[in-house]
Amino acid sequence: MKVPIIYEDNHLLIIEKPINVPVQEDSSGDPDLLSILKDDIKVRYQKPGNVYLGLVHRLDRPVGGVMVFAKTSKAASRLSDMLRRNVIERKYLAVVHGKPDKDKGQLVHYLYKDKQKNKVSVVSRENANGKKAVLNYEVLDSKNGLSLLSVYLQTGRPHQIRVQLSTIGHPIYGDQKYGEHLTKPGKQIALWSYSLELEHPVRKEPMHTICLPPKYEPWDMWDIK
Structure with missing residues (x-):
């Protein structure tokens, strides 16, 4: 599998994650992104032994788009610290069913992940197992019963965008897990990691990477730039 660099x-290594590829090895045994990239670096640079590549953040298996990896432990440590301090800006595009009541808004929920079922649910604030999840969204356009949203993550909880948007009654198009009542089998989820802004961990220069979603349904309803 050739991963676009x-x-x-x-x-640093900034790539476009292919859809339906797990970020790291899981119980499926399918080829995972981290191993694919390590093998690619090993071949391209003829490196002997093990290749270091630090996983800084994750994307759900069905989701594609921009991701950053660290090629040194120093870069990994600094990028992880940036994530903790919420100074790496991650923006996503999502196509949802319907249109939210407000064109702009902030969603705050407390989420619990059932690891056995690999499914996340919203719980009360008082639940000791719940973790606070915060995102901001903006409606960019609406047509044919769907809306294109820009989503900015303030926290990075598992399945966060999918669960929070579904909870307010606007599940993501093609989401088999949190929008199954509206999703036909085989549909691809319309959630995409679109923009990544960070300070280079060594050179301290600002970096902004944009990765456009694919030109097929439902993304082709909009001229995304």
Whole structure:
């Protein structure tokens, strides 16, 4: 599998994650992104032994788009610290069913992940197992019963965008897990990691990477740039 490389230097690797590929090895045994990229680096640079590649953040298996990996432990440590301090700006595009009441808004929920079922649910604030999840969204356009949203994550909980949007009555198009009552089998989820802004962990320069979603249904309803 050839993974598109958007940017690479001695410290960082920024790529376009293919859809339906797990980020790291899981129980499915399918090829995972981290192993694919390590093998690619090993071949391209003829590196002996194990290749270091730090996983900084994750995307759900069916979701595609921009991701950053660290090629050194120093870069990994600094990027992880940036994530903790919420100074890496991650924006997503999502196509949802219907249109939210407000064109702009912030969603705050408390989420619990059932690891056995690999499914996340909203719980009360008082629930000791719940973790606070915060996102901001903006409706960019609506047509044919669907809306295109820009989503900015303030926290990085598992399945966060999918669960929160479904909870307010606007599940993501093609989401088999949190929008199954509206989704036909085989549909691809319309959630895409669109934009990544960060400070280079070594050179301290601002970096902004944009990765456009594919030109098929339902993304082709909009001219996304």
